[in-house]
Amino acid sequence: MTELDSHDHTNIASNNDIASDNDVDHNHHPHLTGAVTMPPTAAELLDLAIRATTAYRREDLGARLAVTRRRLLDPEVRVLVVGEFKQGKSMLVNSLVDAPVCPVDDDLATAVPTLVRYAPEPSVVLVGDDEHQRRPVPIDQLARHVSEAGNPGNRERLRHAEVGVPRTVLSGGLCLVDTPGVGGLDSAHGASTMAVLPTADAVILVSDAAQEYTGPELDFLRQAMKMCPTVLCVLTKTDLYPLAAASSPIRTLLPPWRPTA
Numbered sequence: 062m063t064e065l066d067s068h069d070h071t072n073i074a075s076n077n078d079i080a081s082d083n084d085v086d087h088n089h090h091p092h093l094t095g096a097v098t099m100p101p102t103a104a105e106l107l108d109l110a111i112r113a114t115t116a117y118r119r120e121d122l123g124a125r126l127a128v129t130r131r132r133l134l135d136p137e138v139r140v141l142v143v144g145e146f147k148q149g150k151s152m153l154v155n156s157l158v159d160a161p162v163c164p165v166d167d168d169l170a171t172a173v174p175t176l177v178r179y180a181p182e183p184s185v186v187l188v189g190d191d192e193h194q195r196r197p198v199p200i201d202q203l204a205r206h207v208s209e210a211g212n213p214g215n216r217e218r219l220r221h222a223e224v225g226v227p228r229t230v231l232s233g234g235l236c237l238v239d240t241p242g243v244g245g246l247d248s249a250h251g252a253s254t255m256a257v258l259p260t261a262d263a264v265i266l267v268s269d270a271a272q273e274y275t276g277p278e279l280d281f282l283r284q285a286m287k288m289c290p291t292v293l294c295v296l297t298k299t300d301l302y303p304l305a306a307a308s309s310p311i312r313t314l315l316p317p318w319r320p321t322a
């Protein structure tokens with residue numbers, strides 16, 4: 062996945078390079094003046110790469126490139142909110158949109174991913190195993206379907222819930238995804254969270270200040286940084302543990318920060 066993402070960025074960078082190369086060509090080869098060749102778009106370069114994966118029998122890479130292509134063309138900015146159990150993921154989403162959308166409670170664990178995006182009126186749609194199974198429900202029934210208490214082990218076999226809220230912060234295409242807590246990378250929820258990482262534009266790892274980052278959290282961060290262009294860490298419950306917020310091992314994962322000129 063590292064390679065995929067770095068290729069993705071390289072493609073965009075090469076796109077710019079190609080654009081400037083064309084300028085250079087025109088300057089150095091006057092006979093080409095007038096034959097304006099548009100540089101390929103990033104999507105066209107991805108199409109070419111996808112065809113190459115078929116030619117070279119690397120369908121596995123083709124599937125990953127197809128996900129990247131979808132992400133590139135989708136105007137929505139999808140931000141996954143992930144973390145271990147009870148770290149405050151749902152509360153963070155609610156705070157960001159300033160609405161009590163996702164169920165928050167010590168006893169109400171999130172069981173189904175919940176996509177929160179803009180809508181002129183509040184709305185909830187439950188999406189089944191098959192993406193075409195879409196069932197609108199009243200917004201006050203959301204908790205019953207997405208929480209462990211109302212839908213234990215996701216026995217309703219929902220793929221996710223889609224919540225629409227009239228909030229300006231979402232109106233530009235931001236989509237926040239509240240996810241079930243992961244009990245380590247190798248748990249069922251951990252595996253499904255890892256599987257959707259390549260579809261995200263950004264990931265927020267939520268961890269409370271009660272303890273230092275755990276081994277699984279650090280493992281997750283390392284993986285996420287390879288698979289997703291933007292990874293953020295949010296420390297919650299600093300009102301309860303203010304001193305813990307001052308020190309964090311996260312900086313050891315990151316390249317040294319340098320001020321820009």
Ligand SMILES: Nc1nc2c(ncn2[C@@H]2O[C@H](COP(=O)(O)OP(=O)(O)OP(=O)(O)O)[C@@H](O)[C@H]2O)c(=O)[nH]1
Nearest residue numbers: 146147148149150151152165166167170171242298
């Ligand atoms: N004091 C304090 N409590 C918080 C904070 N964030 C979350 N909580 C509490 O922590 C508990 C769990 O919060 P949730 O938002 O449901 O946590 P979650 O990560 O979504 O939990 P799961 O979906 O079960 O994994 C709730 O009782 C919240 O009120 C915070 O910043 N400070």
Ligand SMILES: [Mg+2]
Nearest residue numbers: 150151170171
């Ligand atoms: Mg939750």
